[in-house]
Amino acid sequence: xxxxxxxxxxxxxxxxxxxxxxxxxxxxxxxxxxxxxxxxxxxxxxxxxxxxxxxxxxxxxxxxxxxxxxxxxxxxxxxxxxxxxxxxxxxxxxxxxxxxxxxxxxxxxxxxxxxxxxxxxxxxxxxxxxxxxxx
Amino acid sequence: xxxxxxxxxxxxxxxxxxxxxxxxxxxxxxxxxxxxxxxxxxxxxxxxxxxxxxxxxxxxxxxxxxxxxxxxxxxxxxxxxxxxxxxxxxxxxxxxxxxxxxxxxxxxxxxxxxxxxxxxxxxxxxxxxxxxxxxxxxxxxxxxxxxxxxxxxxxxxxxxxxxxxxxxxxxxxxxxxxxxxxxxxxxxxxxxxxxxxxxxxxxxxxxxxxxxxxxxxxxxxxxxxxxxxxxxxxxxxxxxxxxxxxxxxxxxxxxxxxxxxxxxxxxxxxxxxxxxxxxxxxxxxxxxxxxxxx
Numbered sequence: 001x002x003x004x005x006x007x008x009x010x011x012x013x014x015x016x017x018x019x020x021x022x023x024x025x026x027x028x029x030x031x032x033x034x035x036x037x038x039x040x041x042x043x044x045x046x047x048x049x050x051x052x053x054x055x056x057x058x059x060x061x062x063x064x065x066x067x068x069x070x071x072x073x074x075x076x077x078x079x080x081x082x083x084x085x086x087x088x089x090x091x092x093x094x095x096x097x098x099x100x101x102x103x104x105x106x107x108x109x110x111x112x113x114x115x116x117x118x119x120x121x122x123x124x125x126x127x128x129x130x131x132x133x134x135x
Numbered sequence: 136x137x138x139x140x141x142x143x144x145x146x147x148x149x150x151x152x153x154x155x156x157x158x159x160x161x162x163x164x165x166x167x168x169x170x171x172x173x174x175x176x177x178x179x180x181x182x183x184x185x186x187x188x189x190x191x192x193x194x195x196x197x198x199x200x201x202x203x204x205x206x207x208x209x210x211x212x213x214x215x216x217x218x219x220x221x222x223x224x225x226x227x228x229x230x231x232x233x234x235x236x237x238x239x240x241x242x243x244x245x246x247x248x249x250x251x252x253x254x255x256x257x258x259x260x261x262x263x264x265x266x267x268x269x270x271x272x273x274x275x276x277x278x279x280x281x282x283x284x285x286x287x288x289x290x291x292x293x294x295x296x297x298x299x300x301x302x303x304x305x306x307x308x309x310x311x312x313x314x315x316x317x318x319x320x321x322x323x324x325x326x327x328x329x330x331x332x333x334x335x336x337x338x339x340x341x342x343x344x345x346x347x348x349x350x351x352x353x354x355x356x357x358x359x360x361x362x363x364x365x366x367x368x369x370x371x372x373x374x375x376x377x378x379x380x381x382x383x384x385x386x387x388x389x390x391x392x393x394x395x396x397x398x399x400x401x402x403x404x405x406x407x408x409x410x411x412x413x414x415x416x417x418x419x420x421x422x423x424x425x426x427x428x429x
Contacts, residue, residue, distance in 0.1 A: 010179050010180045010183065011180060011286070012177055012180045012181070012286040012289075012367075012368055012371050012372075013173070013176060013177060013180075013285065013286055014176035014177070015176065015179050015180075028351055029351070029352060029356075030351050030352060040349065041348040041349065042348065042349045042350075042351070043187070043191075043348055043349070043350050043351070043357060044350070044351040044352075044357070045351075045352070045356070045357055045360045045361075070184075070187070070357075070360070070361060070364070072183075072187060074348075079183060081180060081183060081184055081364075083286060083290075083364070084286075
């Protein structure tokens with residue numbers, strides 16, 4: 001259908017999702033953006049966060065957490081390249097908060113700048129995951 | 136002349152070898168199917184990211200801010216050869232072919248006065264390279280105990296290579312692996328991974344199709360994010376292709392070995408039966424001539 005947006009979610013391991021949807025809201029690095037059918041060609045990097053997939057105009061959103069990635073909108077639709085994708089419903093809040101605490105501990109204990117940078121990235125990741133799970 | 140007993144033992148031993156090779160062949164066939172599926176499932180991501188990088192790379196005008204991973208370090212003195220092999224042997228010429236491709240390139244580069252370094256992924260390439268080019272291996276990784284190669288296995292290697300590249304340890308990097316074509320054919324492949332090759336053809340296509348693309352942040356911001364990602368994806372794809380090729384190659388090798396063992400058993404059995412018959416005939420002749428003498 002012309003009114004529907006062709007949406008593909010791809011991870012390095014496999015094609016996670018491919019189909020026609022109404023709208024997808026993507027957490028871009030410089031702000032969230034919604035993509036409907038007929039969107040102008042667009043490319044953006046993604047910060048860790050939840051993408052919201054609206055199957056139709058009236059249905060509630062399916063939320064999928066992605067660990068950063070890259071979005072491309074062209075004539076054939078929206079393609080999201082993500083390294084890691086988990087449906088928000090499957091995120092376990094207590095596990096995430098435990099990992100977040102671990103990551104914060106790592107930041108505190110980091111000896112070199114490189115180690116600290118890695119740990120801070122982890123903290124940001126789990127914080128985003130927690131925020132996604134809380135909503 | 137082998138005795139009857141030793142022949143019998145020999146036949147038994149070849150038979151047990153045949154059983155092992157047959158089992159290995161079947162295991163490889165089962166694993167091949169899974170590895171092949173994984174390799175095919177990984178292709179969409181790799182080809183898409185490749186296309187995006189090619190089109191972006193062609194649009195960006197190289198400047199001082201442009202990522203070095205695209206423009207190169209300005210020199211071509213030190214070459215890094217990333218050689219992906221398997222951790223296990225008994226896969227026919229699989230590892231030998233990959234190492235050979237890397238070796239030929241290394242000898243060519245050394246003859247041209249360049250410095251060559253090796254980065255080994257997998258255990259089996261190590262011995263030959265260590266002997267031929269001692270002291271050139273800067274790092275090696277193995278996947279002992281990893282059943283199914285995941286992206287999390289490839290990413291740290293790519294990060295390490297990127298860090299070494301940015302530290303100026305090398306100027307150009309090539310990746311060696313076996314591309315999976317079928318269970319019978321695996322093609323040793325050389326791929327330039329750093330700096331990222333930008334083909335002129337990709338630029339034309341990009342200019343024609345996506346003239347009005349908007350970028351957020353700008354092109355160079357996206358590239359800076361995308362290039363390290365691209366490297367890990369290319370490496371991941373190489374590992375998946377390699378895994379499938381390894382199983383395919385092992386399957387073929389073990390099939391051959393099983394057939395050879397079968398031939399050997401036939402030959403030995405004929406020899407055994409002839410000797411047994413000869414012994415019986417000799418015995419009979421002795422008895423008959425003994426009876427005649429009476």
